[in-house]
Amino acid sequence: MRRRLEDQEFSLRVYPGALAEGTIYCPVSARKNTTAAEAIECLIDRLRLERTKCYVLAEVKEFGGEEWILNPGDCPVQRMMLWPRSALENRSGLGSGDDYRFLLREKNLDGSIHYGGSLQMWLRVTEERRRMVERGFLPQPAGSDPPS
Template sequence: MSRSDDKSARSHVGRTYSLCIYPRLSAVISTCCSVLASKEDTSADVIKKVVALLGLDSSKNYVLAEVKESGGEEWVLEGNDSPVQRVLLWPRRAHEDHPQNEGYHFLLQERNTDGSIRYVHLQSVSKEKEDRRLVERGFLPRQQEDYDDLCNLPKLTENTILENLKTRFLKHKIYTYAGSILIAINPFKFLPIYNPKYVKMYDNHTLGKLEPHIFAIADVAYHTMLRNHVNQCIVISGESGSGKTQSTNFLIHCLTALSQKGYASGVERTILGAGPVLEVSVQ
């Protein structure tokens, strides 16, 4: 540290600063409340001074919010934060005098019982816009672009379900869970997600641990049958052309591979060959 820095540091020791705090409470108080504070004073200490000075209800919970520029975002101070330390990070012109219209000031606000801040005298903002602003500032987690299980959607409506399925489909994710049900959207083209590597990947895995896949359904049915010694049934339904026959082929391919630990067998070819005959007989 240079001599000038050392001299500057000593000049702040024991010094008090005038903090301009604007109460934003239910009771209309628009004038600035000035209190003296040192670097050692915490946000909780300053709040006590303001509450006593304005004769506010001390049983209520208050917080200080810092505004760094005119119309800027508010940042809530923790109880052990030092407001003076925050002031020293402001431009020098704002150290002594910081009127509200020029930015760089503090707000006194009331905290609700659930921990949220009670906002008053604010222009109404839509819930979606406010949530978006909080996400951008890091106060709320960013929403997932898509959900591999529809049961995890934050808002379960027909629109959100269709939008989620569309988002996944555009990423070539044609499978989505709805609990233990697998939803498949026919891509009308071959995707490289059915080779032996995927059979091994889903072998003896709990449903939902990996990305949704028809092999996961086949695997769960197969291992449940072995474990419980009870026959299992997989129901495939959908409109004409939705891909039921192709899904059946993928299921049979996976089941025969699991049962024989091989990926090409006469049994598989026999079952697949009987498929068209069975479908014709059903129709």
């Protein structure tokens, strides 16, 4: 019996950057109708982030390119399904698949996005970390919850 597309689980890779030092990305299971707000709630739990702060998901379509902030009711899986097939198939981070990603950002009280330092510096550190994982110098990101 085939499962309906709405019930299918997808893995969203969300890159928290400076919000969770040492975490390259955090995988979040989501369905087609899972909202950005629900994904963020899961990330707050998984990464043990401060609940007093406001977070948003941003979609980036080019490495170092412009970020598009998702509204709380937007569905990240639906956005991801608009990405080119190569970006979805090449999920190892080798090549073009790495150009499409979701980032977790902290929102300031005035509504602006807090980057926690230089965006270019964050991108460079993230890229260096990713290369070290590929070469086996750092452990792969865990797909399970961190130990309590």
